[in-house]
Amino acid sequence: MPAIVVLVKNVPDTWSTKTLNPDYTLHREGVDEVIDEINEYAVEQALRIKEANPGFEVVALTAGPSRAQEALRKALAMGADRAILLSDDALAGSDVLGTAWALTNAINAVGDVQLIVTGNASSDGAMGALPGILAEYRQIPSLTNLLSVSVADGVVSGVKDAPEGTYELRANLPALISVTEKTDKPRFPNFKGIMAAKKAEITVLDVAAIGVAAENVGLAHAATAVTAASERPSRDGGEMVYTDGAERIYQFLTDEKLI
Template sequence: MTNVVVLIKHVPDYAAEWELSADDYTLDRAAVDGLIDEINERAVEEALQIKEATGGEVTILCAGPDKATDAIRKALSMGADKAIHINDPAMHGSDAIQTAYALATALGTVEGVELVIAGNEATDGRAGAVPAMIAEYLELPHLTHLRKLEVDGETLRGERETDEGIYNVEATLPAIVSVNEKINEPRFPSFKGIMAAKKKTPEVLTMAELGIEDGTVGLENAASQVTGVTPKPPRAAGERVTDEGDGGVKVAEYLSGQKII
């Protein structure tokens, strides 16, 4: 029996035009529709497969504003058993270190957790460091960027994919892992799952309820801040090459001039 917690994130729609807030240059999440990050769906799927093979339960953990409930509902409709939602305006503008601290603190409230699964990086930030930071806070072994995961009793085995090749890695439970896009294909929520998710009420936690002191998280105490932005310049018109028998030469000259070849 393996009790799994899956970390998910509510991110802006990939197809939308993202904007930064004019006052603090943080991502204006209210200006666009959001959804559960695609890599998180794969993390949920992996947790559900482990539950189906070994028993236990799957808990969703998410930090975000009210709109993050949509992502939580999606995970619950896939088959997760319950959810915890860290929802506090004090989290606004938190960096990766602060986010990891809040998530690690919340994980400490979950009884019997043996395995934590996350995506390798979120599409709205791509820091790719939060799972490892959580592992450091909780002093847990961590296996990151896995394309394959196997749970064998108290042992985890996985394949980590890097630019240098594939590495076989191993750890002992309890542990935290992050997975990449090759780990699986997430299931579609069934009608039964969607209806069941409507009856599940996520547990909502604030910083105070987690025992996190004022000022520990949030923009003012973040290790990095954006102090200014420059709009992306409009796309310039392309250069047209008329082929008069020497089109190939002209294209090659252009590519050479741009130092592409």
């Protein structure tokens, strides 16, 4: 059966305090984690494409420790058909290149994958590079930052959001797409879906099972490295202007050499 693979990720909750480990990786132990919100939009699009194209199955895929299953179970509760967890200590600290390499090999284990759906950027890394790198590894077209998407007759099409405007894109399957939070709002899982997701069996793979050598992933073998980090400066309350507003703003912009 042809598959739509949707990538999901367990990330620290938006309201949690984020800190770094001594090696500059994000500290995750003991932090409340949830499915990345943008991934819910990706799951929604995958499900809508399946509903419009009977015969597809939706497979949720993530890489991470065992607790990452929570993101997969949210995808299952929404309506995904099955889920795969790629979990191996060798993956810890992988940069975007290593992560994409591991994921593309995990996708190979799914079978006949016609479409890969991702969010445009994760909330913890916020790089937005993985969709393009993954498409390059797989040598398939990528339609990124989509506001809307549809699939018909072996062709995926969508409207791309860009700073200078919007573009209408299309490509033959197989392909990869990434979506933004401006696409259709994610559905809320019903009680039946939640209970089924709790009982669902999740396939767990390690790097050996997907044919990835440990020396090609992980922090020690990353092609990029963070060499320094500092806390974001605190923001003050700013200045409130009650009278002579236009004049004060003009003077401020002049002093800052903005006009």
